[in-house]
Amino acid sequence: MYSFDVYDTLITRRTYTPEGIFMLMSYIMFSHPEEYDIPLVYAVDFAEIRKNAERIARLNSQKEIGIDDIYINIKKTHNLDDRLIHRIEELELQCELENSVYIAENIRIVREMAEKGEHIVLISDMYMPKDFYQKLFEKVCPDLNKFPLYISCEEGVSKSSGLLYELISKREKVVYSDWIHFGDNNVSDVNIPRLLGIHAKLYKRKSDNEARRRIESAYDDVHPLVRQFLFGAVEMMNAYSSEAYRVGFSAIGIILYSYIKWVIEYSKSNGIRKLGFIARDGYILRQIADRIIAENGYDISTVYLYGSRKAWRVKDKDNSQHVREYVFQEFDNVLDDVALVDTQGTGISIHYLSEICNHRFTVLYYMLRENPMDKNIDAFTYTTQYGESVIEAICRAPHGATSGYERKDRKICPILEDFILSAVKKSDMCEFFHGINDFVREMIVLERIIPGGIPIRKAADGMFRYCCDSADRQMADVLGNMPHDTDNENDTKSYAPKLDKCDIRRIEYERTNQAIEDVYDGEDLNMSYKRLSIQERGYVEQCKKEYFSQQIDRDKNCKKIIIYGYGKYGQELYHRIFGCRNANVICIVDINSERYSGDLVDVSAPDVINKMEYDYIVISLLDTKKCDEIKKLLLLSGVQKEKIIYRDKCIELLS
Incomplete structure (x- = not known):
């Protein structure tokens, strides 16, 4: 005989944890006070109230509890009437039903075994009643309603005590040695049945750890309910899919x-x-x-x-x-x-x-x-x-x-124009779009479930900042491989190509006052560096250190330069000026100077300008509007107009 645990083995929730369902209920009750005549404080704190009620119900019972026992506890503790308790309990059943989906890889195993005529039963330690499971199976996978179902709260015994396995053995007339069980809990689905002599197999869903770290970083200050659904969506993502699909689904889709x-x-x-x-x-x-x-x-x-x-x-x-x-x-x-x-x-x-x-x-x-x-x-x-x-x-x-x-x-x-893509790049792009579209489909479903829709703008902005500033290696590999030729005619150029040691040394040490475009065949050098291993990144720092430790024989009357802005353009300008004999960078300032505290180069706050003698302040930012704003600010602070120039003018003067 083969037995399968139900929740988190055959079926999972759209939320990251079961508590996400309680958060959703809280949000619904708070958003619809006309339907739920419940004190505001209870609506806001419902997730905690619900968790505590289940814990207390288990402590006070000698047998397995059902959902009715949990809500009886809420009624007594918070003095709520029967009508409201029934309404909230129905809401939980509804939310569980709407947010449950099947786990494809294990449903496939069940179907294959059923086709072979194997003896199959389903087991659940959940507190839900049998009629709920019938509706649940009908919604997510009607085939499951064909198999006997044993529920701990209806039988009064649990898997963790071993008594539910004993009961099933007697009813199904099967000896332990002829029984194979699949489940996700290391204790109740593996250790206990193995102790009885049942062949138990632990199911651990393969997760994309890189994707999880990515969303933990990007969604740091996002509303807890939104985090529950976004984390849940990524957990449901097929971890066996390609890197391009996973980046499209877990990161780019929401943007x-x-x-x-x-x-x-x-x-x-x-x-x-x-x-x-x-x-x-x-x-x-x-x-x-x-x-x-x-x-x-x-x-x-x-x-x-x-x-x-x-x-x-x-x-x-x-x-x-x-x-x-x-x-x-x-x-x-x-x-x-x-x-x-x-x-x-x-x-x-x-x-x-x-x-x-x-x-x-x-x-x-x-x-x-x-x-x-x-x-x-x-x-x-x-x-x-x-x-x-x-x-x-x-x-x-x-x-x-x-x-x-x-x-x-x-x-x-x-x-x-003609456009030639290699088979690999064409496949990666297709998978990337597939991941994005699958995420969009999931969001559309959630928009129907959550009253007023899911507020994802903050999460989307956080993920875009992550892409720009902190992209992980998996993301950098996928985005870096995107075709990015200026004319988009072939795949000879990539957005952020993979670099080897020769490329790194040419860019960071051998290059002097050349433009970065002369030695780097991509659009985003920082993204290319994010594709490197730890050892390769160490080599980047080594080359930078060697370059900036050189003694440059500068002209006696070389121009003294202050660079304003140490982002992408400021860093490249500093590298170019450092290799010139007719100019010397005496200071770098940035309004966010603390961001560069660990850099090889000292970056100061702009107020140091007033204490220095210089020939030019070079504003080195991409956004021309911000350049103009900074120029006005410098003029107000007393800087002479002729001493303020922009990056392109500086390069022209030094060439």
Whole structure:
């Protein structure tokens, strides 16, 4: 005979722990006071009340308890009436039912054994009644209702005492030596049955530890209920799947889902009925939007709009006419209820599009690289966070860039550049998108279960910051391998390629005043470094130390430089100036100087500027708007205007 434990062996919850169900109940009662006439303090603290009630009920009982015993204890302890107790108990049954899903790998084993005609029984130590299990099995896997079910609270004995196994042995007329049991609890499902002579097998679901550490870091200050569902979703993720799938599911899915939810909510509130997702970043974004729109029945249609800088920044009459005809064709000749969707940019390309189409487009960006006030667009951004190269790497597409348009059979069609992907990269990209879409599907289910939806914006922002600042090695490998050629024509370039020792030494020691692009064939050096082993990272630090410990024979009248900003651009500028004879960095300042306390180079707070003599302060930030703000601040503090320059001007002066 074969027996299977039910919960956490054949069936699991969407929440990370059973307590997540009680948190959900608390949230529902707090959100719907008209349905649950319960004192506010009880609604808020219900998760603790429920846990304590079960503990006390077990202490006060000589036999296995059922759910009724738990709620009798709540009624007595908190003086609640029968009607309300019954309503809350029904809510728990409902929440358990809605949030239970089957564990595919073990259900498959049960089905295979059933097909062979094996003797199968199910066992549960849970406090739920038999009719609950019948409904549960009917919902998640009707096949399970075919097998005998033994429930500890209905039989009055438990697995942990060994008495439930004894009872089953007698009823099923099976000796222990002919019995194999599967379960997840090391004591009640393994040690106890083995002591009786039953062949017991421990089921431990394989978890992705990297994914768990990732979400623990990214979701540190997220609401406990949201954490329960997000952690639960990752625990349900197939740990045997590819790295690309797991990163897509556990990290990238929430970032893009939250963004597209914002896009759709904006559209609903502002009369937008058509969304144009601009290629290539819009490839996966449109898939997410289509799924959300279809599941909710929203009156919004979507278009995948092929376009690019090359295709839209045109001035000749023929090409402009093709662009115009293509856009009107895709939106059925009506642009008044249209919004365009793009991950990031400057707004220049869409400004050209607006001029060609004689229409001021609304654009819903994930982020913007510069102020669009001087452009013929209405731009709105989901976030003001940094990380435009990361969001672009996340949103790749398996096709080439749009180089223009041509007329075919009375229709305007895009002309795409050749795009050659290796079989490995094509497979990884497909798996990556699969993981994202599976996460989106899970979130849509949760939106139906939780009143008012699941507030994930904070978690999504936390995960994006994690991607930008703290990406783990698994994530760095997946994102680093994404194709990122400037023209997107082939797979010879990756976003953050894997480096060997020769690459590291060339970048950190042999390079002097060269630009990083001259020695590094990628977009994000820090992401490439996150792909390294501990030993390889040690070699990076060794090369940096050797480089900065050199004695440079500088010119007598070399320029004394203060670098303002020690992020990606400030660090590269310092490396380049260090190798120059005609300049010397006397100080580096950053408003977040404490962030670099462990670095090889001293970074100070900006107030030290007032105590120093210098030729130039070089503002070295990516965001030109922030550069302008810092310049104004320095002028207010008394710095002479001619002594404030930007990074590009500094490189020009030193070349």
